[in-house]
Amino acid sequence: xxxxxxxxxxxxxxxxxxxxxxxxxxxxxxxxxxxxxxxxxxxxxxxxxxxxxxxxxxxxxxxxxxxxxxxxxxxxxxxxxxxxxxxxxxxxxxxxxxxxxxxxxxxxxxxxxxxxxxxxxxxxxxxxxxxxxxxxxxxxxxxxxxxxxxxxxxxxxxxxxxxxxxxxxxxxxxxxxxxxxxxxxxxxxxxxxxxxxxxxxxxxxxxxxxxxxxxxxxxxxxxxxxxxxxxxxxxxxxxxxxxxxxxxxxxxxxxxxxxxxxxxxxxxxxxxxxxxxxxxxxxxxxxxxxxxxxxxxxxxxxxxxxxxxxxxxxxxxx
Amino acid sequence: xxxxxxxxxxxxxxxxxxxxxxxxxxxxxxxxxxxxxxxxxxxxxxxxxxxxxxxxxxxxxxxxxxxxxxxxxxxxxxxxxxxxxxxxxxxxxxxxxxxxxxxxxxxxxxxxxxxxxxxxxxxxxxxxxxxxxxxxxxxxxxx
Numbered sequence: 001x002x003x004x005x006x007x008x009x010x011x012x013x014x015x016x017x018x019x020x021x022x023x024x025x026x027x028x029x030x031x032x033x034x035x036x037x038x039x040x041x042x043x044x045x046x047x048x049x050x051x052x053x054x055x056x057x058x059x060x061x062x063x064x065x066x067x068x069x070x071x072x073x074x075x076x077x078x079x080x081x082x083x084x085x086x087x088x089x090x091x092x093x094x095x096x097x098x099x100x101x102x103x104x105x106x107x108x109x110x111x112x113x114x115x116x117x118x119x120x121x122x123x124x125x126x127x128x129x130x131x132x133x134x135x136x137x138x139x140x141x142x143x144x145x146x147x148x149x150x151x152x153x154x155x156x157x158x159x160x161x162x163x164x165x166x167x168x169x170x171x172x173x174x175x176x177x178x179x180x181x182x183x184x185x186x187x188x189x190x191x192x193x194x195x196x197x198x199x200x201x202x203x204x205x206x207x208x209x210x211x212x213x214x215x216x217x218x219x220x221x222x223x224x225x226x227x228x229x230x231x232x233x234x235x236x237x238x239x240x241x242x243x244x245x246x247x248x249x250x251x252x253x254x255x256x257x258x259x260x261x262x263x264x265x266x267x268x269x270x271x272x273x274x275x276x277x278x279x280x281x282x283x284x285x286x287x288x289x290x291x292x293x294x295x296x297x298x299x300x301x302x303x304x305x306x307x308x309x310x311x312x313x314x315x316x317x318x
Numbered sequence: 319x320x321x322x323x324x325x326x327x328x329x330x331x332x333x334x335x336x337x338x339x340x341x342x343x344x345x346x347x348x349x350x351x352x353x354x355x356x357x358x359x360x361x362x363x364x365x366x367x368x369x370x371x372x373x374x375x376x377x378x379x380x381x382x383x384x385x386x387x388x389x390x391x392x393x394x395x396x397x398x399x400x401x402x403x404x405x406x407x408x409x410x411x412x413x414x415x416x417x418x419x420x421x422x423x424x425x426x427x428x429x430x431x432x433x434x435x436x437x438x439x440x441x442x443x444x445x446x447x448x449x450x451x452x453x454x455x456x457x458x459x460x461x
Contacts, residue, residue, distance in 0.1 A: 039354045043385040048322055049397040055322065060398055068401040069384040076356035110380055111405040186374060186415045186444055262446050
């Protein structure tokens with residue numbers, strides 16, 4: 001797309017700002033106890049303000065109310081959407097985006113504000129406009145535009161009961177890794193797999209068998225970890241290994257909070273541990289509150305299966 | 319009324335944690351949640367439609383997520399609390415077979431108006447953050 005074509009396209013989409021998606025439209029059905037009951041059963045919401053008439057009559061409100069999060073539900077189109085939505089400004093904007101390759105769609109934010117509660121026999125009237133469209137953005141999903149609709153809700157007396165802002169990203173989809181699309185069963189994620197190369201595969205293989213080994217120079221007997229081909233002391237490339245007893249002491253530690261990486265159990269404490277044999281190892285401290293971990297703490301390690309595929313030493317308070 | 323306690327604004331402090339809540343994401347919850355919110359988009363009840371969009375199964379609609387977030391807040395506050403706003407950012411889909419854990423903490427207390435703000439995070443065990451945002455509740459001054 002040339003700069004001129006892009007400008008023309010942006011002029012076209014920006015012309016949608018302020019356009020009405022639907023005029024004020026009363027819900028086909030008034031707020032009613034049957035729909036409220038169904039919603040509360042499925043959401044698992046036992047709030048008596050919604051379904052316990054006896055309690056509600058004696059409450060501050062004096063009557064039951066509809067769950068506020070149902071505000072948008074009352075005006076929903078219904079089963080007809082399974083065969084497509086009626087033409088309106090939003091549908092026109094979406095098809096304009098689609099025509100230019102912005103076929104991806106992702107709801108990113110929804111904000112509702114509530115000004116007045118509604119009760120059975122009230123009617124919710126909804127109107128919607130296209131409120132704003134962003135500049136062209138580069139996103140993780142691909143280049144695209146955010147557009148936001150603003151819905152305003154009133155009751156049958158014309159009193160404003162709430163608003164909803166809904167932000168949608170329309171984007172040019174990027175090639176997705178094939179695996180993501182092909183998976184049809186959910187896999188519980190595992191930890192990041194250990195990289196096993198020529199110089200360290202033996203160490204991980206021993207770990208899989210429940211042992212933590214420490215590399216030892218055959219020439220000068222110096223221990224080293226992590227595994228590497230040459231002794232730092234005497235440059236010998238001859239080595240063997242000893243098994244650690246996994247008695248250790250915390251040299252340094254940190255707790256990982258954010259971002260949470262799928263496959264790891266939280267709380268997650270990572271620590272540098274000085275082993276009794278004299279080398280250091282980076283591992284996790286488990287089996288106690290993270291706030292109890294401290295420098296100098298004595299720990300004892302065990303090689304454990306931490307997920308479906310991974311064996312790792314884990315250190316407990318000694 | 320004594321069966322249902324409502325927290326008073328005076329009892330709340332910034333940093334107070336809400337009891338966490340685990341929600342099993344089942345096909346029943348996804349499909350029935352969509353229908354209870356009159357959201358008949360095929361991706362929420364028809365697996366083939368959902369698979370065509372690149373997901374493994376039907377996925378939870380936004381209105382159900384909004385419902386779960388207000389439930390999480392008012393389960394904690396009690397029924398006299400008035401929900402003032404619900405602001406959420408959407409992340410990874412909730413798909414049957416997952417478990418979503420909801421956690422939250424109080425981030426603001428306005429003792430003048432009785433409005434408290436809580437920050438809520440709903441994370442599923444496979445893909446992580448499903449929704450993150452805030453709920454504002456108007457509480458009575460005293461319990």
